[in-house]
Amino acid sequence: MSIEVSLAHSFGAFALDARFSILQPGVTALFGPSGAGKTSIINAIAGTFRPEQGRIVINGRTVFDSARSLWLSPRERRTGYVFQDARLFPHMSVHDNLLFGWRRARNRTEVGEIERIVALLGIEHLQERMPRALSGGEKSRVALGRALLSSPDILLLDEPLAALDAARRQEILPYLEKLRDEARLPMLYVSHALDEVARLAHHIVILKDGRVARQGSVFDVLSDIELPAFAGSPPLGAVIETKIGARRGDRLTALDFDGGTLLVQELNRPQGTALRVRIRAEEIMLALEEPRTISANNVLLMNVQGVRHDSTTHADVQLLCGKTRLVASITRASLERLKLVPGKPVFAIIKSVTVDTQMTPQFD
Amino acid sequence: MSEILTPAESEALFLSLRVSAVAVFAALPFAFAAALLLARTQFFGKTLVDGLIHVPLVLPPVAIGFLLLTIFGTRAGLGAWLLAHFGIRFVFSWTGAALASAIITFPFQVRAIRLALEGADKGLNEAAETLGAGWWDRLVNITLPLAFPGIVAGVITAFAASLGEFGAIITFVANIPGQTRTLPLAIYTALQAPGGEAEAARLSVLAILLALIFMTLAEMASRRARQTA
Numbered sequence: 288m289s290i291e292v293s294l295a296h297s298f299g300a301f302a303l304d305a306r307f308s309i310l311q312p313g314v315t316a317l318f319g320p321s322g323a324g325k326t327s328i329i330n331a332i333a334g335t336f337r338p339e340q341g342r343i344v345i346n347g348r349t350v351f352d353s354a355r356s357l358w359l360s361p362r363e364r365r366t367g368y369v370f371q372d373a374r375l376f377p378h379m380s381v382h383d384n385l386l387f388g389w390r391r392a393r394n395r396t397e398v399g400e401i402e403r404i405v406a407l408l409g410i411e412h413l414q415e416r417m418p419r420a421l422s423g424g425e426k427s428r429v430a431l432g433r434a435l436l437s438s439p440d441i442l443l444l445d446e447p448l449a450a451l452d453a454a455r456r457q458e459i460l461p462y463l464e465k466l467r468d469e470a471r472l473p474m475l476y477v478s479h480a481l482d483e484v485a486r487l488a489h490h491i492v493i494l495k496d497g498r499v500a501r502q503g504s505v506f507d508v509l510s511d512i513e514l515p516a517f518a519g520s521p522p523l524g525a526v527i528e529t530k531i532g533a534r535r536g537d538r539l540t541a542l543d544f545d546g547g548t549l550l551v552q553e554l555n556r557p558q559g560t561a562l563r564v565r566i567r568a569e570e571i572m573l574a575l576e577e578p579r580t581i582s583a584n585n586v587l588l589m590n591v592q593g594v595r596h597d598s599t600t601h602a603d604v605q606l607l608c609g610k611t612r613l614v615a616s617i618t619r620a621s622l623e624r625l626k627l628v629p630g631k632p633v634f635a636i637i638k639s640v641t642v643d644t645q646m647t648p649q650f651d
Numbered sequence: 652m653s654e655i656l657t658p659a660e661s662e663a664l665f666l667s668l669r670v671s672a673v674a675v676f677a678a679l680p681f682a683f684a685a686a687l688l689l690a691r692t693q694f695f696g697k698t699l700v701d702g703l704i705h706v707p708l709v710l711p712p713v714a715i716g717f718l719l720l721t722i723f724g725t726r727a728g729l730g731a732w733l734l735a736h737f738g739i740r741f742v743f744s745w746t747g748a749a750l751a752s753a754i755i756t757f758p759f760q761v762r763a764i765r766l767a768l769e770g771a772d773k774g775l776n777e778a779a780e781t782l783g784a785g786w787w788d789r790l791v792n793i794t795l796p797l798a799f800p801g802i803v804a805g806v807i808t809a810f811a812a813s814l815g816e817f818g819a820i821i822t823f824v825a826n827i828p829g830q831t832r833t834l835p836l837a838i839y840t841a842l843q844a845p846g847g848e849a850e851a852a853r854l855s856v857l858a859i860l861l862a863l864i865f866m867t868l869a870e871m872a873s874r875r876a877r878q879t880a
Contacts, residue, residue: 333781335781360780361777361781362780362782362784362785364781367781368778368781372774374772374774374775374777374778376775376793377775378796378797388782388783391782391783391788392783434782437781
């Protein structure tokens with residue numbers, strides 16, 4: 288499971304010159320503001336846009352190589368493309384839409400797989416309907432199913448939630464999570480919404496003005512104090528992968544992570560469940576001595592790794608807790624009072640209620 | 652019908668319908684191919700081809716009839732060759748009337764089909780391609796069904812326009828009762844005879860009714876085409 292992309296194309300005033308490779312399976316987010324070149328890249332991978340120069344290799348199969356004048360048509364590429372506007376065929380029923388790619392696939396799956404995917408997406412009851420009789424969320428799910436059933440080598444998702452309102456997004460996100468966890472398919476997910484990226488992606492490629500500004504694990508990149516320099520100014524905050532710990536008697540749930548345990552408001556999930564949480568930089572308080580009597584449930588000893596203070600009013604402090612990286616935003620005044628420098632141990636104080644366990648889109 | 656129309660009148664009416672139907676359906680595959688060419692491809696000289704297809708709209712129909720007569724006249728050229736080898740003769744025959752009507756109404760069909768093809772979402776074609784559909788597959792299963800209402804509108808409009816053709820027919824295939832005397836030619840004939848105004852008026856009312864019926868149908872079809880687009 289791998290994909291290598293390197294492309295260059297000039298659109299007059301705007302030049303695309305992007306290079307990245309994804310060697311791991313899982314979800315890779317292609318993140319950046321509108322006009323950064325995200326859709327052009329995904330179109331080049333799908334074969335609907337031919338860049339002037341470059342090379343694209345999907346799972347060891349070269350689909351584009353300008354040096355060899357090699358260009359496979361979209362139908363030969365085996366990519367499952369979920370378009371932002373769903374693009375369901377208006378003259379076909381949901382059932383015929385779903386099977387459009389399946390019927391044409393060379394390596395078509397068994398019939399049982401159709402039922403499994405249809406059930407996974409919760410669209411069993413829509414089969415006989417025509418696309419115009421579907422809600423926006425239902426259209427997205429059908430488009431997702433149609434792409435999956437064409438037996439692709441890679442799934443390309445071009446802002447599949449952008450056309451939906453917040454409530455519909457919340458309806459689709461769980462399906463995308465299930466897909467990520469159950470379908471062993473690499474996914475390239477184009478998005479300019481950080482909450483979707485934080486919730487879904489394993490890896491992130493940040494694009495800025497047609498170039499790759501940064502790439503890496505979501506856990507490393509989103510908590511990086513240097514992130515604002517690469518990606519406009521998205522709200523800083525660490526995404527942490529945790530496991531639900533043993534049940535407690537105090538209406539709190541323990542979340543174990545690589546570096547300690549976080550206590551959050553009680554969650555009704557079984558022990559051992561993997562859960563991503565997000566701790567925003569403004570929600571972390573720092574102290575040089577351990578506070579003894581305090582309402583916050585989490586006081587974690589960490590190490591200062593770096594400080595970024597290009598703003599006149601506040602500073603971002605990079606923290607390391609075990610192997611987990613976090614980030615805290617404090618005022619310049621606090622920074623000077625605490626004399627925080629790399630290597631200095633600090634206590635991070637995190638209120639349980641501020642740990643985002645739902646990953647609802649509150650920042651965009 | 653026989654109580655309302657005289658035998659000569661119904662003969663002219665049914666001949667008109669037959670000539671127009673044959674003209675429109677025989678031209679349809681060519682019109683579709685031309686529309687596809689103009690809507691989906693870029694090539695050198697496209698503007699010239701586009702212009703040529705639309706020439707019959709502005710050329711005097713009499714000139715077209717005369718051109719056809721020189722090409723398909725049985726004494727020489729293509730007309731003589733067709734007659735000698737296949738026994739096909741266009742001059743003085745209803746098939747010639749259909750040929751003339753087909754040429755004159757060709758631009759109507761091409762225009763309507765081209766608009767329908769251009770209106771058929773390119774994004775859906777792209778989607779079909781990523782799902783493994785080849786060129787023919789996409790044409791048959793995506794483009795054609797989406798363009799269908801537009802094609803119907805084009806066919807009906809061309810049919811209605813064909814019912815009114817006069818100049819090209821009378822020049823190319825003359826005015827033979829039962830063979831080439833369509834409704835407009837019958838009106839003209841009535842006017843040539845002394846005291847034929849009443850007959851001409853009856854035939855004109857018939858022509859107006861036909862025009863109204865088919866233009867209404869064409870309007871309904873193009874409204875449907877806009878809704879589906």
